[in-house]
Amino acid sequence: MSLPHAVLGLLAVAPGTGYDLTRRFEASLSHAWHASHSQIYPELARLQGRGLVQEAGRGARGSRTWAITDQGLAELDRWLVEVQPNRSQRNETALRWFLLPLLPADQRRSALEREIADMLDSTAYLEAAAAGSGEVADDHPFRATAKLGVRINDVMLAWLREQLADT
Amino acid sequence: MSLPHAVLGLLAVAPGTGYDLTRRFEASLSHAWHASHSQIYPELARLQGRGLVQEAGRGARGSRTWAITDQGLAELDRWLVEVQPNRSQRNETALRWFLLPLLPADQRRSALEREIADMLDSTAYLEAAAAGSGEVADDHPFRATAKLGVRINDVMLAWLREQLADT
DNA sequence: GCCATCATGTAATTAGTTACATGATTAG
DNA sequence: CTAATCATGTAACTAATTACATGATGGC
Numbered sequence: 001m002s003l004p005h006a007v008l009g010l011l012a013v014a015p016g017t018g019y020d021l022t023r024r025f026e027a028s029l030s031h032a033w034h035a036s037h038s039q040i041y042p043e044l045a046r047l048q049g050r051g052l053v054q055e056a057g058r059g060a061r062g063s064r065t066w067a068i069t070d071q072g073l074a075e076l077d078r079w080l081v082e083v084q085p086n087r088s089q090r091n092e093t094a095l096r097w098f099l100l101p102l103l104p105a106d107q108r109r110s111a112l113e114r115e116i117a118d119m120l121d122s123t124a125y126l127e128a129a130a131a132g133s134g135e136v137a138d139d140h141p142f143r144a145t146a147k148l149g150v151r152i153n154d155v156m157l158a159w160l161r162e163q164l165a166d167t
Numbered sequence: 168m169s170l171p172h173a174v175l176g177l178l179a180v181a182p183g184t185g186y187d188l189t190r191r192f193e194a195s196l197s198h199a200w201h202a203s204h205s206q207i208y209p210e211l212a213r214l215q216g217r218g219l220v221q222e223a224g225r226g227a228r229g230s231r232t233w234a235i236t237d238q239g240l241a242e243l244d245r246w247l248v249e250v251q252p253n254r255s256q257r258n259e260t261a262l263r264w265f266l267l268p269l270l271p272a273d274q275r276r277s278a279l280e281r282e283i284a285d286m287l288d289s290t291a292y293l294e295a296a297a298a299g300s301g302e303v304a305d306d307h308p309f310r311a312t313a314k315l316g317v318r319i320n321d322v323m324l325a326w327l328r329e330q331l332a333d334t
Numbered sequence: 335g336c337c338a339t340c341a342t343g344t345a346a347t348t349a350g351t352t353a354c355a356t357g358a359t360t361a362g
Numbered sequence: 363c364t365a366a367t368c369a370t371g372t373a374a375c376t377a378a379t380t381a382c383a384t385g386a387t388g389g390c
Contacts, residue, residue: 001349002259009266019369032261039350041371061358061369080266081274085259087285090378092169092252094199098312099176099247107248118254145265148326155322159315168377186341206378208343228341228386257350338389345382354373361366 002086006033007043008052008068008076013142015056015067018044028129028142031149047072105167112164119160123153169253173200174210175219175235175243180309182223182234185211195296195309198316214239272334279331286327290320 010016010024021044022037035043044066047053052072056065068076097115100108130146177183177191188211189204202210211233214220219239223232235243264282267275297313 002257002262003349005266006262009262009269012266012269017369018371019367029262029265030255031258032265033257034255034350036351037370038352038372059369063369076266077270077274080263080270080278085263085285087260087289088197088201089256089258089260090169090200091198091256091258093254093256094312095169095173095176095196096247096252097315098196098199098309099172099179099243101309101311102176102179103244103247107244111247118252122254142265142268144268144326144330145261148264148323151322151326152319155318156315159311159318163311170377184341185343201378203379204342205344205380226341230341336390338387340387341385343383346380348379349377351376352374355371357369359366359368362364 002033003035003039003043004047004052005076005079006035007040007047008072011053011066011068012073012076015065017059017063017065019063021066031126032145100163109164109167112160112167116157116160116164119153119157123150123157126150126153169200170202170206170210171214171219172243172246173202174207174214175239178220178233178235179240179243182232184226184230184232186230188233198293199312267330276331276334279327279334283324283327283331286320286324290317290324293317293320 006025006029007021010021010029016024018037018041021040022035025033025035025040044053048055048066050071052069052075053066054069056067058064093115096111100111103111126146126149130143130150173192173196174188177188177196183191185204185208188207189202192200192202192207211220215222215233217238219236219242220233221236223234225231260282263278267278270278293313293316297310297317
């Protein structure tokens with residue numbers, strides 16, 4: 001279970017409110033992890049209970065800003081270094097691409113065309129992130145993963161076009 | 168929720184028992200979807216209830232062989248063509264790579280080295296699958312996704328090595 | 335006879351989604 | 363004044379994991 005470490009990681013970059021974290025999951029972590037506010041608020045409470053985050057102040061509209069503690073940083077490092085990652089994955093896109101050969105040729109072609117269009121959208125989005133569009137600090141190394149995403153998309157796009165040509 | 172369609176897809180390739188499907192998830196679908204037998208048996212019962220699969224015979228040790236029905240094939244096609252895929256994902260590897268810059272340089276280097284080793288293992292496995300190692304029928308186009316996996320791994324490996332060089 | 339593998343299920347728990355519920359502030 | 367956005371939470375439900383439970387067959 002990686003949600004607590006995703007939250008710790010985002011708070012290690014900068015403190016923030018639950019609402020703020022929800023947007024940061026969406027903006028900078030959407031290719032790696034997804035979490036909605038209904039998961040984030042209870043998780044912040046649990047992490048506080050474990051001493052890994054603490055309230056760093058309250059703002060307007062009843063907002064609570066959270067910061068990672070030294071214990072939280074230690075736990076994040078431990079997880080990155082010691083815990084062997086769970087490589088099993090569920091990826092609906094990969095599942096679809098795997099099953100696409102089951103479709104008759106004409107339906108397969110139109111499905112491939114839709115996938116190509118979606119992939120172009122995704123690449124445009126990641127290129128903006130790789131160029132740095134304010135979601136994270138300007139020179140933050142996190143942008144490296146967006147660049148990786150662009151390269152992976154290029155490979156996937158080329159593959160989709162080959163499949164289309166072969167159909 | 169894609170589990171029912173993953174099961175239908177595997178049964179569209181060939182009929183099989185719940186036990187058999189469990190192994191096929193592991194062998195040919197592990198890069199796209201993961202499911203254990205405790206999910207598969209109840210799912211087969213549900214699909215039977217919806218008329219999308221049917222029992223195609225019983226074998227030794229109380230085994231039940233399942234086959235997809237025409238209704239099941241129609242549902243699978245409909246899902247592939249009409250349902251817009253859920254692109255939100257959770258990928259622990261991507262999360263780790265995203266958070267790696269938070270580690271001090273020496274720990275980051277050893278973490279990157281471990282990732283490189285794991286990636287080489289994964290590539291070896293996928294290359295065997297792309298060459299065709301009996302998991303699916305010999306000329307089955309499903310092998311195309313293994314080839315895509317190899318190419319993606321190449322890009323990821325190059326990226327990891329760049330990160331290591333920059334650390 | 336015993337161990338590996340084949341084979342099927344259920345129960346308890348944890349994780350994640352969707353829906354419900356409420357209220358403050360700000361820009362137009 | 364009103365709509366968008368900021369802001370936080372809980373409840374109900376669905377999906378997935380881990381643990382429990384049992385038994386057959388085949389090779390050594």
